[in-house]
Amino acid sequence: MSTGKWLWVCLQRYVMIAALGWLAAALVLPVLGEDPFWASFGAGLGVGLVVVPLLTVVTVFVLVLLAGRRFEPPTGGPSRIRGGWLIVLPLVLLLPVALLVPLQYLIVLGAQLVYLVWVLPCQDARDTADVLRSLADPAVPAEQRARVARAVVGLQGRTVVEALVQASADAEPEVAEAGLETLCSIWRRDGVVGEGLLLKLDPQAQDRVRALGVSVRAPW
Numbered sequence: 001m002s003t004g005k006w007l008w009v010c011l012q013r014y015v016m017i018a019a020l021g022w023l024a025a026a027l028v029l030p031v032l033g034e035d036p037f038w039a040s041f042g043a044g045l046g047v048g049l050v051v052v053p054l055l056t057v058v059t060v061f062v063l064v065l066l067a068g069r070r071f072e073p074p075t076g077g078p079s080r081i082r083g084g085w086l087i088v089l090p091l092v093l094l095l096p097v098a099l100l101v102p103l104q105y106l107i108v109l110g111a112q113l114v115y116l117v118w119v120l121p122c123q124d125a126r127d128t129a130d131v132l133r134s135l136a137d138p139a140v141p142a143e144q145r146a147r148v149a150r151a152v153v154g155l156q157g158r159t160v161v162e163a164l165v166q167a168s169a170d171a172e173p174e175v176a177e178a179g180l181e182t183l184c185s186i187w188r189r190d191g192v193v194g195e196g197l198l199l200k201l202d203p204q205a206q207d208r209v210r211a212l213g214v215s216v217r218a219p220w
Contacts, residue, residue, distance in 0.1 A: 003067050003154055010063050011056070014115055018052050018059075021111025025104035055108075058090035087116050132163035135170075135179070142172040149178035153185050161186065165200050180205055187214050 066081055091109055098105035131148055134140045149167050152160055164186075167179030180201075187193040192215045198206055210216070 006154075007060070007063060007067060011060055013118070014059055015052070015056055017111050017115045017118070018055055018108075021108050021114075022052050024111075025107040028103060028107065054093065055090050058093065059087060062086055062089065085116065088112050129159070132159060135163050135167040135175070138171075142174050145170075145172070146174045146178035149175060149182050153182045161197060165197055168201060168205060180208065184209060184212060188212050191215060192217050 066086065088109070091105075091112055094105060094108065131152070135145050135149060137145075145167070149164060152164070161183065164179045164183045168176050168183060170176045170179065183201075187209060193209060195216050195218045198209060198216060201209065
């Protein structure tokens with residue numbers, strides 16, 4: 001899944017969960033209060049028309065910052081992400097609301113936590129490193145390592161590229177081909193490849209990368 005599509009899916013799910021959370025909070029307010037139900041419920045929904053978009057904008061900003069730290073398991077399922085707990089930070093903006101209506105605030109906090117668990121399973125920061133190390137682990141089946149090599153195409157960073165360079169020289173042809181395919185995809189996307197990394201590939205793989213038309217950047 002591309003980063004853009006991932007962000008769009010995350011946005012859709014967030015709006016749905018945040019809206020349902022605020023609807024629940026708006027329903028609780030008149031039940032606990034003494035004001036007429038519909039007047040109190042309407043006021044709660046009116047506040048939600050401001051709060052939900054505000055939370056959505058701030059949350060999407062956090063998602064954009066975290067997008068490069070996600071990892072999509074090759075077996076499918078929700079994306080893992082390092083630092084996913086940061087998604088609750090936008091609720092700091094609603095702390096004044098918590099002082100006025102603590103129960104409603106807890107309901108919205110609960111909705112945010114549901115979103116965190118459903119969409120962004122928060123994993124330890126070592127998960128991605130463990131996955132990359134598995135590319136070079138002969139104890140891991142070749143088919144699984146090939147799936148992992150293809151699944152990390154959306155990740156960024158020198159650590160990812162170096163692990164893929166190593167995988168491209170794997171004794172298992174399936175793993176080597178998957179590693180090289182992912183490297184080509186990453187470098188085609190970036191439009192540039194470091195000469196030091198390129199020279200670590202075998203001559204045939206180097207020719208394949210140069211055929212992409214990317215710029216070769218000499219080391220400093």
